[in-house]
Amino acid sequence: MEQANVSDSMGNNTDNCPSIDDFRNQVYSTSYSLITVLGFVGNGFALMVLIKTYRQSTPFHVYMMNLAMSDLLCVMTLPLRVLYYVRKGHWEQGDFLCRISSYFLYVNLYCSIYFMTAMSVTRFVAIVFPVQNLRLVTANRARLVCLGIWIFSSAASSPFLMSGQSKDPMTNKTKCFEPPKSESDRLPKLQGLNYFSLVIGFIMPFLTILICYAGIVRTLLSRTPAARRNQDSASKAIRMIVIVLLTFLISFMPYHIQRTMHLNFLSRKSTCSEQTLMQKSVVVTLCLAASNSCFDPMLYFFSGEGFRSRLSSLRQTVRSSAMRRASKLKPISNSESGKEADTI
Template identity: 90%
Template sequence: MEQANMTDDVGNNTDNCPTIDEFRNQVYSTSYSLITVLGFVGNSFALMVLIRTYRQSSPFHVYMMNLAMSDLLCVMTLPLRVLYYVRKGQWEQGDFLCRISSYFLYVNLYCSIYFMTAMSVTRFVAIVFPVQNLRLVTMSRARFVCLGIWIFSSLASSPFLMSGQSIDPITNKTKCFEPPKSASDRLPKLQGLNNVALALGFVLPFIIILICYAGIVRTLLSRTPAARRQQNSASKAIRMIVIVLLTFLVSFMPYHIQRTIHLNFLSRKSTCSEQTFMHKSVVVTLCLAASNSCFDPMLYFFSGEGFRSRLSSLRHTVRNSTLRHTSKLKPITSSEYGESHKLDAS
């Protein structure tokens, strides 16, 4: 489904056109640093809450845990990219880490898309088919779906493991994350693979999500005002719709559209201004794609089943544990000692 290093970086298609290396290095290093901090803090905290409250588990809870783990896997490789761009495009971490850092970014990208799709279908069944929900949506099925998503995304992104570091013959620098050149023999194959990735990795999940949300909205609007006030599932569903659609429109859609345009752009002649614009758009949309790890904690907090109640329960448990620990360590004051001494004497 995925193609190796399709638009992971930008290089020069012609020697006459100016490079955008300075723009690329600044944007990538700044964006990836920010995404690393926000994504790591947000997803680590969410995963801690989900693990500590696992007794309250549900199918939606299973999808949230897997989504958080996928995001953490991605953000842990981003510091390697930051180092690469801070060093002005000089890779010093070895061939294996070059392959892995590209691989995990795209595993996360498609795991996020499919986990969001599974969460949307789960919410759709719960609201539109509440009677059949208990029979159709179970913990065992949720775990099976998660396993299938991990296997599919891992295999589909495996081409990234086939392309590692290389030596630039002009600068003699060790490179990583480099895109295909316009004259590359692999370009037709990459364009075909991109079409498959676009269809299975973005268009199909997006259509499923839109169908689910249309069904959810229709069902919610058909309820009586009293029924809407009694059930808070409606507000959770609306919040999830907003966050998931925002993630798709900001992170996933620009990247997939631009990637398709870019691969077709490489197969034709172009001016320097066109190349500069296209290369800069590669940088921007790839940063947006990586930023999906920052959107997901919003999904847990605002639309997760009982996530805020889980957080409140965890905070209450920690507070009680701290109070008990403090009471055990509390020193005996002089007045308390005097009273106890009098009691002993009497």
């Protein structure tokens, strides 16, 4: 963070600013632990249901599966971050895992944004252009879109593989997941990367989603009251709009705004109070960004195309298979009891 020898309003140097390490370690370790548990249970359960009912594949189903896999990939790396902050900022897992953990967090972040955008576009076409939807939107095309999203997000996040663990000469601790210092030669590159990801990875998808939702709401409002009551797709669309917008407003928007402010902040002089506030905002908004993995299961259950019906069909399948196993055991038990009766 900022290391310039600048006096603050209290006459102290920023070199002597109070550390937020205790705040950071406590907030990160607690938040990432909760996100790991909630994200793993929610997305793992959703992925199990989606895989078991894969024969009922639709474009929305394909996007939900890929979103759940992306979230699981992210939450599986969070325990390494928890371990790092529980150890008071000391990394012992090696350089490779340090790079991979940072990389997967950002791959998940932008995969989630693009998968939500694709789901919003799919719902928009289904409601606004229902006739063309049957021809334009197919499961195979959705798979190609998902493949493109994975490739693009993985390639765009690759710069995070370039920086790994480092040694802190002051504490002799091995560091990972640390933000750049103001005098770092990586700062200009990170600022350029930030503006690229801000425009391509957040602003453009968010504008696309807003345009789609405006078209959906306009189409739904133009329908007759009787048609609105009878259309199940309308309620699904409204629920999806609410959940996706909440995810963007809570997880993605604060993080992208704060990250841009933080990188610009590092290139100028600042006071201790400004530095402390900025450092704490980094902690809070990064936790919010990682929490998107907890919002996605709500998207599957409340607005997923037939997700609850898939869950019901899975329950029926499990129940029927259990009954078949029980029926196979009954003749065996009856025959055995008959033999016992003969011997008596």
